[in-house]
Amino acid sequence: MALASENLTKNQKTVLDILENSSEPLKAYTILFDIQKKGIKSPLQVYRALDKLIEIGKVHKIESRNSYVACKHDGCNAKTSTSFLICENCDSVTELTGNNLFSYFSKQAEKNNFNYKKHNLEIFGLCENCKLKN
Amino acid sequence: MALASENLTKNQKTVLDILENSSEPLKAYTILFDIQKKGIKSPLQVYRALDKLIEIGKVHKIESRNSYVACKHDGCNAKTSTSFLICENCDSVTELTGNNLFSYFSKQAEKNNFNYKKHNLEIFGLCENCKLKN
DNA sequence: ATTGTAATGTTATAATATAACATTTATGTT
């Protein structure tokens, strides 16, 4: 039984590669444009690769921006939930880790008789670099 | 100086009205379809009304679903940040309130030397009704 | 080998959202 990331297909590897080498989240059509020289010709090829990568937790979607980012954490457990710090100045994204968020949100949900399953959290503000510059 | 909601224009009132009378979040084109009899003919008229309503805090956008919901809280301070419980079974949405979220997220951000400004939080799971049914 | 599952390639189209620009309405100021 190999790691999921070792079983990636050509298209999936191509898409993951460009995301892992990007300092920022990328949009699907940006990815498409950037990898057309590698034989990917249609949006669907990109979206299908993204779907798979998201499913196995190697990529997360940033909903408010319709963009995609590679996960930097080995064996990331964020297959379902995600938590990001998003810089409004430079668009850089940092993923929050630690399951204290999970337990905190579970409690918040319980107060409303709501059965927590997963979450998306996007925190906006200024990253360390941009704080210093401004 | 009247409340912002008293100054709404015809299109804005029309869009807000349909959202306030909906038990679920609505998509922009659903709104458009439903109010064409009231003289609104183009997507842009809907999006412009939504933009304004979001700006004054009467409507929030649910990013992961591209849908919009009227805020039920008088004088809602969620002009920028939003926190939702979203039922995966029936698609109902409840807005979390209380600024304990604000302080919690500020602290989480600080740990990463990140200057918190606002957030979007979407918690998915089962609402009370759907818990009982399943 | 064969069978089932997943991934691919391709074309077309659906769904979501904004650009550009001319016009009208509302608001505030003299």
Added chain:
DNA sequence: AACATAAATGTTATATTATAACATTACAAT
């Protein structure tokens, strides 16, 4: 009231994001 100006409107066109449908190919498991 007359004017200036800021906001909202109406309209057409287009940009952006994402999925449907279907035929084909790769590949792993019995």
